[in-house]
Amino acid sequence: MKILRIVIVVMLLGAGVRAAFGQGESANRPATAAAKSEAQVTPELAILDTDIGDDIDDAFALGLLLRSPEIKLLGITVTYGDTELRARLTDRYLEGARAREIPVAVGRATPQSNVFSQAAYARRERAHSHPDAVRFLLDQINAHPGQITLIGIGPMVNVKDAIARAPDTFRKLKRVVMMGGSVSRGYDTATSTNRSGTSLAPPTAPRRCWHPGCRCS
Numbered sequence: 001m002k003i004l005r006i007v008i009v010v011m012l013l014g015a016g017v018r019a020a021f022g023q024g025e026s027a028n029r030p031a032t033a034a035a036k037s038e039a040q041v042t043p044e045l046a047i048l049d050t051d052i053g054d055d056i057d058d059a060f061a062l063g064l065l066l067r068s069p070e071i072k073l074l075g076i077t078v079t080y081g082d083t084e085l086r087a088r089l090t091d092r093y094l095e096g097a098r099a100r101e102i103p104v105a106v107g108r109a110t111p112q113s114n115v116f117s118q119a120a121y122a123r124r125e126r127a128h129s130h131p132d133a134v135r136f137l138l139d140q141i142n143a144h145p146g147q148i149t150l151i152g153i154g155p156m157v158n159v160k161d162a163i164a165r166a167p168d169t170f171r172k173l174k175r176v177v178m179m180g181g182s183v184s185r186g187y188d189t190a191t192s193t194n195r196s197g198t199s200l201a202p203p204t205a206p207r208r209c210w211h212p213g214c215r216c217s
């Protein structure tokens with residue numbers, strides 16, 4: 001029943017986002033006069049790195065981003081577990097929100113210790129190929145140096161891989177905003193509590209974000 005309730009919430013969220021966009025316009029293409037006025041403010045460029053599909057919070061975060069005219073979402077990179085299935089879920093979500101033009105890139109698959117609770121929702125989207133998340137992220141950073149905010153709300157697998165592949169490029173991000181969990185203490189001791197889902201990846205990725213040259217919060 002819990003899974004069913006979460007599925008219903010996701011469907012309602014998608015319907016709500018669709019209704020909010022009304023005339024088939026995405027947040028990046030506002031339709032009303034008031035929205036056009038808001039759009040005159042140059043939006044912040046952002047990329048969302050997410051493990052959407054488990055708890056509902058990432059779906060809410062994506063909905064908020066799509067409804068925020070002050071942010072231009074350049075793309076979404078999915079991370080952790082069955083990433084291809086997460087990408088299909090994201091495609092279906094964006095279709096419901098009439099924002100399918102936003103690119104979805106897929107990170108490498110990893111072992112998954114929690115339940116992919118929205119897998120049934122994701123499987124209703126047809127399977128097709130997606131660009132590589134790390135390549136997409138680095139290409140976007142090079143195309144917009146010093147302008148992109150990376151919002152990390154999933155385990156830092158893609159972040160870790162991007163730093164390992166091209167650390168100098170990664171430092172060209174404007175900033176990184178993430179749910180980093182316990183960065184310095186980690187979760188390996190008996191006294192550690194309150195594990196953040198984002199910290200399921202080794203803590204080395206968030207720690208590296210704090211290196212000189214990376215503005216991280």
Ligand SMILES: [Ca+2]
Pocket residue numbers: 050051052058153154155197198
């Ligand atoms: Ca998450």
